[in-house]
Amino acid sequence: MWEKVLAMAKRRGFIWPAFDIYGGMRGFYDYGPLGAELKKNILKIWRDYYVVQEGMAEIDSPNLSPEDVFRASGHLDKFEDYMTVCEKCGSAFRADKLLNIEHADSLSADELWEEMQKEKIKCPECGGPLSKPEPFNLMFKTRIGPKGKRERVGYLRPETAQAMFMDFSYLYRYFREKLPFGAVQIGKGFRNEISPRQGLLRLREFNMAEAEVFFDPENKSWPGFDRYADDEILLLPNTGGEMRISLGKAVKKGIIKNEALAYFIGLTRDFLLKIGIDEGKLRFREHLEDEMAHYADDCWDAEVLLSYGWVEIVGIADRTDYDLKRHMEFSGERLVAMRRYDEPKEIERLEAVPDFKKLGPLFKKDAKKVAEALKSMDPSALKGAVKVKVDGKEYEVPESAYTVKKVKKKVSGEEFIPHVIEPSYGIDRILYAVLEHNYNEIEEEGETYRILSLPPSVAPIKVAVFPLMPKDGLDSMALDIYRDLLRMGFRAVYDDSGSIGRRYARMDEIGTPYCITVDYQSLEDGTVTIRMRDTKEQVRLKIHELPEKLKEMGMSGGMRG
RNA sequence: GCAGGCGUGAUCUAGCUGGUUAGGAUAAGGGCCUUCCAAGCCCUUUGCCCGGGUUCGAAUCCCGGCGCCUGCACCA
Numbered sequence: 001m002w003e004k005v006l007a008m009a010k011r012r013g014f015i016w017p018a019f020d021i022y023g024g025m026r027g028f029y030d031y032g033p034l035g036a037e038l039k040k041n042i043l044k045i046w047r048d049y050y051v052v053q054e055g056m057a058e059i060d061s062p063n064l065s066p067e068d069v070f071r072a073s074g075h076l077d078k079f080e081d082y083m084t085v086c087e088k089c090g091s092a093f094r095a096d097k098l099l100n101i102e103h104a105d106s107l108s109a110d111e112l113w114e115e116m117q118k119e120k121i122k123c124p125e126c127g128g129p130l131s132k133p134e135p136f137n138l139m140f141k142t143r144i145g146p147k148g149k150r151e152r153v154g155y156l157r158p159e160t161a162q163a164m165f166m167d168f169s170y171l172y173r174y175f176r177e178k179l180p181f182g183a184v185q186i187g188k189g190f191r192n193e194i195s196p197r198q199g200l201l202r203l204r205e206f207n208m209a210e211a212e213v214f215f216d217p218e219n220k221s222w223p224g225f226d227r228y229a230d231d232e233i234l235l236l237p238n239t240g241g242e243m244r245i246s247l248g249k250a251v252k253k254g255i256i257k258n259e260a261l262a263y264f265i266g267l268t269r270d271f272l273l274k275i276g277i278d279e280g281k282l283r284f285r286e287h288l289e290d291e292m293a294h295y296a297d298d299c300w301d302a303e304v305l306l307s308y309g310w311v312e313i314v315g316i317a318d319r320t321d322y323d324l325k326r327h328m329e330f331s332g333e334r335l336v337a338m339r340r341y342d343e344p345k346e347i348e349r350l351e352a353v354p355d356f357k358k359l360g361p362l363f364k365k366d367a368k369k370v371a372e373a374l375k376s377m378d379p380s381a382l383k384g385a386v387k388v389k390v391d392g393k394e395y396e397v398p399e400s401a402y403t404v405k406k407v408k409k410k411v412s413g414e415e416f417i418p419h420v421i422e423p424s425y426g427i428d429r430i431l432y433a434v435l436e437h438n439y440n441e442i443e444e445e446g447e448t449y450r451i452l453s454l455p456p457s458v459a460p461i462k463v464a465v466f467p468l469m470p471k472d473g474l475d476s477m478a479l480d481i482y483r484d485l486l487r488m489g490f491r492a493v494y495d496d497s498g499s500i501g502r503r504y505a506r507m508d509e510i511g512t513p514y515c516i517t518v519d520y521q522s523l524e525d526g527t528v529t530i531r532m533r534d535t536k537e538q539v540r541l542k543i544h545e546l547p548e549k550l551k552e553m554g555m556s557g558g559m560r561g
Numbered sequence: 562g563c564a565g566g567c568g569u570g571a572u573c574u575a576g577c578u579g580g581u582u583a584g585g586a587u588a589a590g591g592g593c594c595u596u597c598c599a600a601g602c603c604c605u606u607u608g609c610c611c612g613g614g615u616u617c618g619a620a621u622c623c624c625g626g627c628g629c630c631u632g633c634a635c636c637a
Binding site: 003007008010011017020022023024025026074075083138158159191193194195196197198202292293294295296444447448449466468469472474497498499500501502503504505506508515517519520521529531536538 | 562573589599626
């Protein structure tokens with residue numbers, strides 16, 4: 001099946017292998033004119049959901065990031081594997097997985113090699129000797145800046161999410177310090193896949209649309225949840241089994257852990273159906289514990305049934321406060337939100353007050369740090385001489401250098417690190433799924449007709465205009481209509497070559513929902529026929545009624561819907 | 562990354578035990594014809610994945626690379 005879809009996609013200009021004249025490069029594809037248009041339409045609808053309806057803020061950040069970012073995000077460690085190859089049968093393995101010790105995944109190449117020799121590890125397949133482990137990081141590494149001192153190591157981002165975390169404080173202020181709010185980004189991600197395959201399903205450079213929804217972990221209810229609460233969805237929870245259940249019930253029964261997650265499952269389903277994913281081939285599957293990404297606490301994938309099997313196209317992950325916490329730790333910046341009380345509270349609490357007259361002479365340069373360490377300790381536990389640790393050194397602070405006092409303070413709220421729900425969409429996979437789910441072949445009189453039943457809103461070409469014959473003034477009339485439609489912002493084509501049936505067939509194959517034909521009656525009464533792709537049904541109407549009719553049939557003009 | 566299979570115009574394919582100008586179908590462009598679903602006729606365009614070797618001669622045999630497919634491994 002995918003061969004047929006990909007052959008059509010290649011022939012008609014949806015998808016082309018990239019760098020083809022140089023032999024191609026696996027894991028890289030070009031979108032041809034129709035594919036680029038289709039992608040644009042899918043993203044437009046995605047934005048309608050996330051940016052327009054949900055009011056999320058769209059940002060746009062660099063593809064290339066300095067190393068620090070991925071040190072914090074965990075991708076540098078968790079994304080790097082050491083591979084060892086059997087010198088006899090050629091099988092490749094992750095070195096750390098072959099060892100019988102704990103935390104083998106944190107060892108260096110040399111340590112792994114040492115350990116492998118100690119344990120006398122042989123190839124699990126054939127018993128042959130294994131090579132020294134070689135690092136393999138899924139991120140593309142490069143250098144930023146001129147060679148020399150100024151040079152920094154950079155990586156192409158493996159996901160777009162990090163920017164939303166790094167910009168958290170800006171976003172929080174932008175949203176006037178109110179949660180929940182969401183930020184989205186549409187962009188490219190890069191992963192140096194070991195063995196990309198299966199067309200658009202595993203690319204090395206891919207398009208993704210991600211939303212990071214920040215909310216208070218104490219309140220995982222979701223404002224508009226009612227909208228999707230009654231939607232019946234096919235769920236596969238990680239406790240096993242398969243069920244069709246409404247989202248409201250799933251939350252009540254604890255199958256989906258909170259409303260926020262469930263809401264975005266509902267929204268994702270709504271979006272996918274809108275762009276033409278087949279409902280009967282859609283399900284939501286919860287990740288198994290050991291399947292989860294290093295940052296995720298829970299994750300539901302939207303999976304679609306393709307000729308390759310069930311394929312993940314959207315991941316909806318509960319990233320908790322993992323990312324903000326890590327960036328706080330690595331950058332030293334405070335990435336927190338405020339939970340405001342209804343009224344400011346006056347609270348009384350114990351506080352350690354250091355006496356710098358004493359601390360100064362005692363600890364010199366480190367005095368300030370000692371004081372800070374002292375303040376961060378539990379004041380009720382402070383008694384007598386206290387030991388504090390500063391930069392690995394231990395100091396003893398005498399009782400006379402500080403006092404513990406009761407202090408009254410006005411507090412208008414408390415700080416906390418927001419949690420994040422992340423719906424992450426693989427646009428290329430989604431686009432392919434839309435093609436495959438809408439691709440139909442009909443055998444008629446020994447000939448194969450192909451119809452791409454795309455929803456009008458995503459179809460790359462919205463309408464075609466044909467003269468029945470390219471003569472007798474039919475052609476000039478059709479050209480006028482075509483130009484008017486273009487001016488009104490419709491994606492239209494004009495075609496007068498070959499027989500009319502051939503032209504319809506061409507349009508059917510690329511999913512054009514409507515064809516307008518100018519015939520001899522048109523010359524007499526100013527009417528044309530409009531033909532529906534899926535039913536081949538024709539309706540006759542006045543030319544001036546066309547724009548209204550086209551809009552009514554569920555498609556938007558390019559300019560404004 | 563390993564193993565196996567495969568690679569002929571835009572698409573599908575014949576030729577592949579070496580031997581003329583690599584054949585067909587579809588598509589595409591032009592023309593004729595044609596009053597609504599890939600009709601017909603004429604003309605035209607595009608090809609042996611890349612590189613090396615063996616040979617008088619390679620699409621064909623051998624080696625290497627690249628790509629595609631399947632399996633294994635990998636897929637935060």
